[in-house]
Amino acid sequence: MSSTIVCWNVNWAKPSSERGDELKKRILRQKPEIVCISESYIGYLEHSGHSIYSAEDYGYDIISGRRKVFLWSQNPWREVDDMGHLEMPTGRFVSGITQTSVGEVRVLGLCIPWQMAHVTTGQKNCAPWEVHLSYLRGLIKMLVELDNDLPIIIVGDFNQRLPGGRQPWKAYELLDMLLFDRFNIWTSGEVKGLERQPVCHVGGSLDLKVEHVSGRTRLNKSNKELTDHDGLVCRFSLA
Secondary structure, three states: OOEEEEEEEOOOOOOOOHHHHHHHHHHHOOOOOEEEEEEEEOOOOOOOOEEEEOOOOOOOOOOOOEEEEEEEEOOOEEEEEOOOOOOOOOOOEEEEEEEEOOEEEEEEEEEOOOOOOOOOOOOOOOOOOHHHHHHHHHHHHHHHHOOOOOOEEEEEEOOOOOOOOOOOHHHHHHHHHHHOOOEEEOOOOOOOOOOOOOOEEEEEEOOEEEEEEEEEOOEOOOOOEOOOOOEEEEEEEEO
């Protein structure tokens, strides 16, 4: 048995908009059991499923209905957490346990701050990469405390290419420390169907294995961007 997960940053596409509707169709076309969406609105994927959301306050002006990350499943969620760790920047994390074709899995939905978070916008009180690094440090502490009783999927907008690209060594080192000896990132490197490496990623604990990885373009038929991120589709099973 296997299960399919889709990951996409839809860049604040509204559910009722033409752009949002097209992205939604592309996502549901994959027949996923789990979906992770970054930068979206409450209710974006209420199609015969169950959604859990990150906290509303992610450090910028609050706009009604917006969430930095949410998780959708065909089945209900339990043990929902929208905080992660006290040291993590708020509003950029949500996790829960849901039933899939391979059994119950714990899913960690991430939206790691980009390098310029609160540098020239927002609170304007941080250096480049500062908030990104703070998030990773907090996430590492959270994972140390997390039970290993179930397979874990880690998914979302990492705002880093893997393996390392132009990001500072410290950012890559912390991400590597987070993943080390515990997770495989299935979307690392070149992804079939994409002309560039993704900054969003999907991976799993070592008791899971990936059977298929491919990308979905951010462009429409006229080569205009529907969003600024490409989508990812992974099919996984128990190792």
